[in-house]
Amino acid sequence: MKIPVSGRPAAPSGAWDAVRAAVQQEDAAATAALVARLTDEERREVARELPGHLARLRDPGRGRSIWSADANLGWTEAMRIAGAGTIAGAAAVAAWLCRRDFRRFWQEPDDVPYILQVVAGRPAEWQADLAVRLALRLRGTDDDSSRSVRLAVELLRRTGTEPPAHDPLTLAWIAAWPADPGDAPLLDTMLPRVFSAEGVGRLLRGDEERPARLAALAASGRISRALLLDGCVSRFLRGGTAADLRFFVRLHEALAPSAGEVAERRRDYAALLPAAPANVAELALKRLRALGGPEPEEAREAVEGLLFRAEGKLVRAGLIWLERLVRDHPGDLDGYAPALATALMCETGEARDRAARLALKHAARFTPDGAAAIRDAVALLPPGEGVALAEAFGGDPVPAAPESRFASDPLPPVPEPAPMPAPVATPAELLRLRPSDADWLSTERWLDGFVRLAAGVRQALTEALVTAAGLLRVRDYWRRPWWHPELWATAMAKELGDPGIERRTAESVLDGDRPATVEERIPEAGHTKLSLRMPLRRYAEVYQALIDGALPPYLLATPTHLSGRLDAGELVERLEGYERDGGEPLPVDLEQALLRLSRTAPAEVAARAARLTSEAGRAVARLLSGERAEPRVELRWEEGPNGPRVRPVVSWDGTGITVLEGEMPPTRPRETLGPLLPVLAAHRDVAASLTVDTLRSCAPYSTPEADALTALVTAQGPAGPGMGLLAAETLCLGREEAVPRLLELAASGGLGEETGRQLAALLRDDETRWEYRSYSPAGVLRALEELARRGAHREVWEVMAGLLTVYLPGPGGRATSTHTRMMRLAADVAGWAGARGALEPVAELAGRGRVTGLVREARRLHAVLTA
Incomplete structure (x- = not known):
């Protein structure tokens, strides 16, 4: 926002009167012109008056809403200019310019040119002092106004002053980068600090354009290529999170270092392999591999560094490298025994299995000293894994634990x-x-x-x-x-x-x-x-x-239970009275009764219903005889203004219920389950589906009602997508009270494959949020295991079947440790539940040639299902 430039001011008699008049007119240009012409005595006069006048200007704006506050702050720029041009000391000027009284809430007019104009006549040393003081007042946060940053940087540039070593100054300088970094002031001085200042990685983690532009500047000779490469590598060695190093990884890859440049930094790249974040370690590994021919000692260190990692991809790369080194080494393999022992301690079963096969293949090439390292690792392997190694190298393997018989408590009764x-x-x-x-x-x-x-x-x-x-x-x-x-x-x-x-x-x-x-x-x-x-x-x-x-003499639909349920015997008795007295049911009342009608009835009640002769009686008789067509429920995930949301679609076609036609338009007020269930007491999944849109319709998302699951337990009807999503959301939230309520829901037939499918949808949606994820898959699996051990093992198996069918990676998909843990729990629960019948995604994984932890668990599950 630019300040309008006025004509030459007509100065009143006194210096302060003239400046005050320009301030009153909110005329920054006039103020600058006046101040630039003042004598030293006049400057002192104006400087004395400024604090008191600031208090008078500030008071009328107190208490205003921030939406209208800027309308009362038009004088701030003129006051800043007046103080910068008349206050004597550089420290006092810096304090004046940074007063919070001058902060705008919205747009800040650009008064920097006028401030530079009024300080231009000050001594060079004074200007340099002001530049440093303004720079040191920066905080490197959103609290820094853009004009404060521009003023500090421009004064540093004009005076040729060395910028102070102040990380917030570096952050502010970066935040003010132009689209082309080559146009940034103080580039040669400030660019090296980008690689050392705290907070730079967090500030630039989402920047995908400047790495390529900096690389282009290096290619043109404008900046030093060695400076950028050394800066990236030194930043990697200092450590940090993967997200905070993302910008430097992009810059390094944009520079595409040559083999000679990598060779000069070979030791540094190797030092990154054991502990750097995965994105940095992968970068270092790629460069070292491309270099080729490392010294044997360096190669062993690099491999051991990779085998210490937790990431399966890097451990796998380390094992492949180790296999090549072992294959090509001419003598004994004692030097590689520590690396193999490290690999045998890996977290993943795939890595341990591969390391064991490699050790067994070359067992004869180890001397007693080398074999001792392998032998010591045997006793530390998980139960049952060290038997073959013990036969070749000696040692005491941990025997496989005997398979314990599964025992669980019965499910609680449905209240x-x-x-x-x-x-x-x-x-x-x-x-x-x-x-x-x-x-x-x-x-x-x-x-x-x-x-x-x-x-x-x-x-x-x-x-x-x-x-x-x-x-x-x-x-x-x-x-x-x-x-x-x-x-x-x-x-x-x-x-x-x-x-x-x-x-x-x-x-x-x-x-x-x-x-x-x-x-x-x-x-x-x-x-x-x-x-x-x-x-x-x-x-x-x-x-x-x-x-x-x-x-009529009485209504048909009045429920018999507080859940909204209407007992079949009571409705049949009411209809018998209608037929006896010649009464006609009210249409909406009748259909409301059918929506509440209990799904269970004694044979004697069903027989009485079959003897009813009215149209209403025949409708009730059909439902009690088992000829109940269910409404079709679908949940559609759609992109909304605040992210994905769920829209329920319900069709009553073929159910005989006409009262709800047109009652569920796409746009309607949001429902809560408590008052809706009494209307749909025999169709609890429909009721649940009509409330799930509230779970994913705002940010932050709302959560299921505290008593929603309990209410669903006492209602009736088959489970479907609506109940599945409510149960899945409850699992994801991980509340302590969730398990007892889910046990009751399981006892009522409310947990099943649909819960698993909706759980997969929630977890996949959550994965798209990266660092803003809300759910813990590990917590979900712990809750499912607890449910299974407390009696819901058959129901949990159905949940796992639905989850695996949707959530497992297909051919070419990326598997994670979460998939492996899911498969392991599914294999356990399938055995507890005596599940049978192959699942296609599990069978496909089980048939893969490459053995990973996921494949191993898939084979175990597939064996249970096909036994």
Whole structure:
């Protein structure tokens, strides 16, 4: 942001009056011109007045919102310029320029040229002192304003002063790099410091362009190629994380050092192999390999360094190199015995197996002294691995542990949901209930009580609801929609006490508009949660039946349990009463009853249902006979503004349920499981799927409700993607209370292959976040193992089968230690569960020729599944 340049100021009589007037006009150019012409005495006069005037300027802006604060800070640049040109000491000027009072919240106008103008007349030593002091005040963080950095660097450049050895100055200088580093001021002085200053790697870790440009500058001779190479290697030797060294790795590779340049630094590259981060060690290994022909002693040291690593790729490279050295060495192999012993101590079974085969192949080429190193390692091998080596070299191998018999506790019983309270029996009891969109139980009981009392004691009910009826205003009939159950209840009370009021009002006109119909007062599906819209539709249906004089004696859908479940025997009994009395079910009420209908029923209840003759009775009989078509549930992962999100898609085609057609549009308010499950008590996976979008719709992501799994346990219906994702998310979060709840879910049939598939989706999504990952695969596997050992081994096997099918790397894919640990747990659990039936991805891995830890575990699992 540039400051407008004014014309030559008309100076008032006094120096301070003139400067104050320019400041008041927020005219930086005029202030600079005035200050540049002041005498020494006038400068001292202005300098004395500045602190007091700053306090007067600052006070009116106190307490302002940061959104509007800059509107009151237009004077700051003029005040900075005035102080820089009149305050005597360099230290005082530096303190003045860095005052927080002058900080803008948003854009900072560029006053650097004016400050350079007003200090240009100061002595050279004074300017150099100011340059150093300003540089030392930099902190190398976002708190440094860009103009502070530009001013310090430009003063250093103009005065020719040696920049102070101050890491924050280096960071600030880097942050202000132009697109072409060759245009950066002080390049020759500051560039060597890039390789030594703390924090540079973190600042530049995402920079992918400047390495190539620096290499191009080196190729043109503008900067020293040796400086860049030595700087990179010295930075590698100092250590750091892989991320913080990423920029220097890119720069090194952009320089592409020649064989001669690598040879000059051979010892340094070799020193990087044992402990440098993997990306640096791989770089060093590549350069040393390309060099070829190292001295035997150097080669042995390099190999031993690689074999100390934890990364399988580097250990594998070290073993391949060791194999070549052993093959080409003419004499005994005692010099390589320490390297082989190190390889036998590797963490990965693949490396140990390869080292053991190499040692056995060349056992005859070791003298007793060399064999002793191998013999000492035998006793340290895992159980069962050192038998063959002991036969060749001696030693005491650890015997394989006897296979222990698996024993687990039984799964906990599935808790039975608590029963509903007794139906409302009197008008006085009904008055104590308040239907509310925040309390599904009170809303449900009020509607049931109203219908029953209207059929049994209508006059008493009418009298009891007189006060409630008076709360409905005439204008309410024109409102649309009616969002809350209370308003519908008030309208029912009004219609009960004044029959026909709805129809009479429908013939009225208010402000040229007719009243809304009952149907128009129901909120649209796209604007209302299903957990609220279904109760509102039932209230509207009962209200319309009251208007039409067709109110039934009782409702069908009122649940028998607090979970929302409706016992089959109770629904059959209600339908028998309807058929006996000639009653007609209300359509929405009937389908709500079917959505809640228990999935289990005694044979006697099913037989009674089969004898029902009404259409509603036949629908219930079909469900109880086992002819229940399930809705299709799909979870679609889509890219949203805050990353991937999950969108549920549910189809009720072929289920006989029509009341939910159009009730689940793609854009709708987000649901929570607590109030939704009572609506879908027999379809818990549908309920779960309609709530999972809340897990991945914002940053940071929300988490499953604390009691969500417990609620799912007491609901009914097969498990599917929705429950799978909720269970998988619970596993990933790793909470202590998760395992007991997952055990209950397993007992209810809620854990299965779909949980594994959704777990794979979560872990893969999390892997894309790199250092911002939220989940621990190791923690997930520990939780699954605990579940298996506590009785859910069959269910955990199904989870592992679903997980492996999706998560394992295919041909050409990169395997990690996480895959190996998963396969190891799957092999254990499959044995515990007595699982049978080959899995294609496991069979493919088991058939690979190259033996790795993953392949070894895949073969073990495949043997269990095909036994």
